[in-house]
Amino acid sequence: MRPPDQIKITTPHMGNLHLLLDDLFGRLGVEYIKPPKSSTKTLELGIKHGPEFACLPLKINLGNFIQALDKGANTIAMAGGHGPCRFGYYGIVEERILRDLGYEFDFMMLEPFSDGAWAFYRSFASLSAGLSIRRLWKILKVSFAKGRAFDQLRKRALMVRAYEANCGDTRRALKQAEKMLAAAVTAAEIEAAARESLGLIESVDQERERDVLKVGIVGEFYLLLEPFSNFDLEDILGNMGVYLERCVWVTDWIAPRRDNKIFGFPKRMIEEKAAPFLSHNVGGEGRETIGNTVLFAERGFDGVIQLLPFGCMPENIAASILPMLQQKHDIPVLTLTFDEQTGRAGMVTRLEAFVDLLWARRNGGAVSAIEGAKMQNREPETLCHECKAKAV
Numbered sequence: 001m002r003p004p005d006q007i008k009i010t011t012p013h014m015g016n017l018h019l020l021l022d023d024l025f026g027r028l029g030v031e032y033i034k035p036p037k038s039s040t041k042t043l044e045l046g047i048k049h050g051p052e053f054a055c056l057p058l059k060i061n062l063g064n065f066i067q068a069l070d071k072g073a074n075t076i077a078m079a080g081g082h083g084p085c086r087f088g089y090y091g092i093v094e095e096r097i098l099r100d101l102g103y104e105f106d107f108m109m110l111e112p113f114s115d116g117a118w119a120f121y122r123s124f125a126s127l128s129a130g131l132s133i134r135r136l137w138k139i140l141k142v143s144f145a146k147g148r149a150f151d152q153l154r155k156r157a158l159m160v161r162a163y164e165a166n167c168g169d170t171r172r173a174l175k176q177a178e179k180m181l182a183a184a185v186t187a188a189e190i191e192a193a194a195r196e197s198l199g200l201i202e203s204v205d206q207e208r209e210r211d212v213l214k215v216g217i218v219g220e221f222y223l224l225l226e227p228f229s230n231f232d233l234e235d236i237l238g239n240m241g242v243y244l245e246r247c248v249w250v251t252d253w254i255a256p257r258r259d260n261k262i263f264g265f266p267k268r269m270i271e272e273k274a275a276p277f278l279s280h281n282v283g284g285e286g287r288e289t290i291g292n293t294v295l296f297a298e299r300g301f302d303g304v305i306q307l308l309p310f311g312c313m314p315e316n317i318a319a320s321i322l323p324m325l326q327q328k329h330d331i332p333v334l335t336l337t338f339d340e341q342t343g344r345a346g347m348v349t350r351l352e353a354f355v356d357l358l359w360a361r362r363n364g365g366a367v368s369a370i371e372g373a374k375m376q377n378r379e380p381e382t383l384c385h386e387c388k389a390k391a392v
C-alpha cells in the first residue's frame with residue numbers, strides 16, 4: 001500500500017453511498033475520487049471486460065472502477081464478504097481483470113466488521129497515518145450519523161412524492177436538502193442540518209387526502225440501491241403517484257449490527273417473518289426478500305415489486321418461493337429481472353400494468369388513472385397527478 005498522502009481512493013458507485021464516503025474519507029484525510037455516476041458507458045465497459053455469466057452489479061462495478069482509474073484513482077476499496085452467493089469473490093475477480101487490462105493500483109478489500117474488528121481497523125489504519133481505534137470509531141460515528149440522515153431524506157422523499165401537489169417539487173426539495181446536509185461538519189451541525197433538511201421535504205405542498213397505492217420494493221441490494229441499474233424505477237413509480245417503501249438502505253446495509261435503523265424493522269424480525277417459507281441464509285438478500293414481502297403484506301401494502309439480477313442465486317430462490325407466499329398472504333408480487341439486455345420501455349409497460357392491476361383490485365375493476373391516460377394515448381409516466389386525475 002502506498003503512503004497515505006499519495007492515496008487517491010475510489011469505490012463502486014451505489015446510490016448515495018458516495019455522500020457518506022465523501023465525508024468519511026475527508027475526515028480520514030484521504031483524497032476520494034468519486035466514480036462518475038453510472039451510465040450506459042459504465043455498463044458498456046463492464047460488459048466488454050467482465051465475464052458474460054457474471055451478475056449485472058459486477059459489470060457495473062467494473063465499469064465504475066475503469067472510469068475512476070482513468071480519472072486518476074490509484075487505490076480501490078471494495079466490500080468483501082463470504083457465501084453462499086458470489087459477492088464474496090467479486091473483488092478478487094475485478095482486481096484480476098483490471099490488472100490484466102494493465103492498470104496499476106492498490107486494492108483494499110473491506111471485510112465485514114462482523115468478521116473481526118481488528119482486520120476492519122487495520123484496513124482503515126493503512127489509509128491514515130497514526131489513526132487510533134478510538135479516533136476511527138469517532139470518525140465512523142459522525143460519518144454514519146450523516147449517512148443515516150441522507151438515507152432518511154430519501155426515504156421520506158419516496159413517501160412524500162406520492163402526495164405532492166406539483167410534479168417535481170419533492171425532487172427539487174430533496175436536492176436542496178442533500179446540499180444543506182452535505183455542508184454540515186460537526187456532530188451538532190449534522191443533527192441540526194438533518195432536522196432542517198427533513199423539514200424541507202415535509203414542507204412540499206401535499207394533498208394528503210389523495211388515495212394512493214402503497215407498494216413495497218424488495219430484492220437484491222445493489223439493484224435496490226443504485227438507480228441506474230433499475231432504470232430509476234422509484235422515479236417512474238413516484239411519478240405515477242405510488243407511495244413507496246424500500247427495504248434496503250445504504251447505511252442499513254453496511255452498518256455492522258444490521259439493525260435496520262432506516263427501514264425501521266430489525267433484521268432478526270425479518271428473518272422470523274421469512275422462517276415459515278425460508279429458514280436459513282441463502283446469501284445476498286434472499287431471505288430478506290421473503291421476510292420483507294410478508295411484512296409489507298401484514299402492513300396492508302397493495303403490492304410488492306422484487307428486483308432480481310439475471311442469474312442471481314439468492315433472488316431466484318426467493319422468486320421460486322414468492323408464488324406460495326402471494327397466495328397465503330393475498331398480495332400481488334411483480335418480479336422484474338435485470339441484465340444488460342433489459343430495456344427501459346418494457347419495464348415501464350410492466351410497471352404500468354402492475355399499477356393498473358393494483359388499482360383494479362382496490363376499486364373492484366374500475367379503470368385506473370393510468371389506464372385512462374393510456375386510452376388517451378398520453379404517456380402516464382410524465383403526467384402530473386392533476387393530469388392523471390383528469391385523464392380518467
Ligand code: SF4
Pocket residue numbers: 055056057085086087220221222283284285309311312313314315
Ligand atoms: S446477491 Fe445476487 S446479484 Fe448480488 S452478488 Fe450475489 S448472486 Fe450476484
